[in-house]
Amino acid sequence: MKYTGLTYRPPYEADSLLLQVTAGCSHNRCSFCTMYRDVPFEEETLGQIETDLKEAQLYVPGITKVFLENGDPFCLPADRLAEIARLVRRYLPRVDRIAMYASVKNIRAKTDEELRELRSLGINELNVGVESGLDDALALMNKGYTAADAYYELGRLREAGIDYGANIILGCAGAGRWRENAEATARLLNETKPYLIFTGTIHAEPGCELYEDMQSGAFTEPTFGEYLDEEELLFTLLEPMKCFIFGLHPANVCRMQGWLHLEREKMIETIRRRRKGLEAHLNERPSRHGGEGEAGIR
Ligand code: SF4
Structure with a gap:
């Protein structure tokens, strides 16, 4: 199988075949992201994709789930994605779901009819970096879309029958704004109904704009207490929809799932217990020197 640079996948795609259909990320400008900074965006050739599928056919002929790589493969034109989905089904006929990372911008570039056709070919469970329901937070993160765009495009996805998992970033509105961010994000999620929510926290590695903003003081990360308040309010405001919360990232202040x-x-009880455990540190900000930006105490 061919992979260019580091290959990322959501934790819950551990049993899926990872099939590279692009290298890098077509956007590659989110202010907090360093994942593909050194990897030029490229479409993988159909010849290479077919070679990889033949290899997979030899080793995992009965696999049922495929995750297309890399940063936002849903940026590919609909006819290209349809061709890839047909190839997957030709070589791996038991595959019943083809997922990938996608952005709101990628959805915008497809018609309703194209979305329905992709769904009919097995494309489902897109993993979308929604991040926040607040416009200024989205602008600060340089996501390239507004909250109104997210409402509209995720609504179109739903109409086409494509389920989506939302990645959200607690604390992305900065210190002192936990209530606003929780309320706006809960509204967006309640309206667009993801089947899964992946919770992360705002942190940045050297090499991206947000890291510079954090160093200069232009952006201040929330305190432990603010993170916990935001998460508790978010879970309180979310409607009791059938949705799995995946919050085990090492960078999270409170790790949980359910x-x-x-x-x-x-889950709310877990947050409250964590708040009690951190009582002496609630006004402090996490140190981020562990692996994967782990939220430690200074
Ligand atoms: S769309 Fe995803 S992979 Fe691309 S820059 Fe943003 S966070 Fe990184």
């Missing part, structure tokens, strides 16, 4: 419609109270 079904929103079944385990909301349990």
